[in-house]
Amino acid sequence: MSVAKNVLRKLLYGVGMFGLIHRLRNRHTLTVFMFHRVLPKQSAEYQAAEKEFTFTVEGFGQCLDFIQRHYGIVSQADVTAHLNGQQRLPQCAGLITFDDGWRDTLVHALPELKKRALPAVLFLATEVVDLQANDWWQDVLVELIAQEGGLSRMESAIEALRASALDPDKKSVLVGRHQPAEDYAFRLRRVTATLAAMDESQRQAILQPLVSRSPGARQMLNRADLDLLRPWITIAGHGHSHAPLSHHPRARDDLATCRAQLQAIDGEDTVMSFPHGAYDQATLQQAQAAGYQVCYSSDPTLVNTTRSRSTPTPGQTLLGRIHIPENEWTCDENGIAAEKLATFVFFRTIEQ
Template sequence: MSVSSTIKDAVRTVLYRSGVLGEWHRRRNQHALTVLMFHRVLPAGSHALAQSEREFAFSLEGFGRTLDFVARHYNVVSLAQVKAAIDGQGQLPTCPLLITFDDGWRDTIEFAMPELKKRGLPALLFLATEVLELEQPRWWQDAAVAALANSQTAPKLLQALGMPADAATQPGYSQRVAAQLAGMPEAQRRQVIQQADPTVLHAIAERQMVNADDLRQWTDNGFDLGGHGHSHSPIAYAANPRNEITECRSHLRALGLEDLSLSYPHGVKNDASRELLKEAGFEVVFDSKPCLAKVANLPQLRFDVPRIHLPENAWTTRNGRIDPARLALYLFPRAVI
């Protein structure tokens, strides 16, 4: 570590431990909603963590340390409290924070849920509803991400999808790959992925995504549920955006949900997808704009509530562990809209 980095870390630590950062946060963000976005939580050293897309995965220990930080500096709220504030039927506490998970990974139930329960914290899972119907251990989306990350197999996958060789240099190409695959029947999409990489679908032996029993554990323990599209296609790029939304809504209704919420798959949205969600009866929709929402502005942000993706990486860790001072400077100064 360089001398300048050491000095910066020392300054961060002094500011945090002295309480200066915490007090500044309490004053600045007392009327701003922070929404955190998580994906996976897995034990350190596990095969599953090693195989995961690390940008979107937390170690179990790191997740616990992050929740301790959250409990220290925020009032953690539920979806119902956020919706009440949007509808003008309730007030949020000072420095409110909502914890969310995307996709429907089984480790959310196995590893994240016990940590939340231990601390009495509410949370919201945004489910790509199709995963309940899929039978193969590895989720096709995870396999596609792995194939795209491999310089040998990525061109083969693009070719199999009829995309030009230079597609990987275009903005949003991975989301367009996801949309193409999501629009196929499960057997066809797996065939296309296997054509690019014969081994990637079989690299995971245990089921990755939740089933109905897993989901029942989540809701029976009082945690909230929302939608993340049906197939996990970016709605704006989907071959049939309306079907993506109505299928998701039908599955959520079948699960007994009355108040419908959703997070945009891949964070991709446009005016047309927003209007379709309104028509379908979704009441609160979250995007991936990494900022805070002024509580007074939440009614206007009903279909664009911002969320912050929280990684376990150099921005938030020191010496390989979640560092409260770095977390504070990652979260507290975010723009407020």
């Protein structure tokens, strides 16, 4: 059955049926593509990277070719102007975005964008450009959590620090042990938010005894790198510490610090995406109060470009994004399969 399905899918794409459906169905939509990392397949960095969020350079180029073939690519400035009623977007509009601030966005993704003259947006967790450690603490955390019992070990380490904390302000940002009714995702977000609220030395004191890594090159962008991204990549916000803001004990401060940093580097200080896709109504209100007018979620929906923008709150817009992986959903044995990628993105729900 799966073989017949794949043959049919390839045939429908090959004769242009999928493309025709896309041009009709999605003509008044904006598809916001979400990427994270781009690395050479044979590199040690790729072998160690979290594959769900990592593209090979070759696969990324194939994906860009597909996107350029089927979408009218726009910049964040175009999107902002559209939302302000100043211009229309092209039919089947597309916006390319990256999250976090990985240095491979500059080293490997940017050259592929330049080859095709494609603009993009980087949602930068502004803290990363000033971190001293070469390994990003959240990547270290991912490695730890992947180990058996890793999350429980992390919670125990935080609880030990909490018990020894003498400063009430520091103690207040540290979570205790989880309750039996809490699910795994909630626990992970809470631990991540707790670490994010610490300073770098506190995080390292917790993580280093739990995860052993050989010294490597810097993973994240630094301040000097940011100018090299321009003019192709616009820099917007992704929180300061990359905490899941709905769980952050000081989310308002994190949002304000991120915006101040964006202003200092001449970024788009009224545009952000929510780290980990974590938000709730309170987070939206905090983001608006901090001055963010355009917020992107990780909700996998296509943006309806005919919709009047009066929600979630006056003066603020929330837009969905589609996470694109390089895996069995989008690939065959030869790499990115256009017919698979088409079915992955063309038929997503269009917001009402």
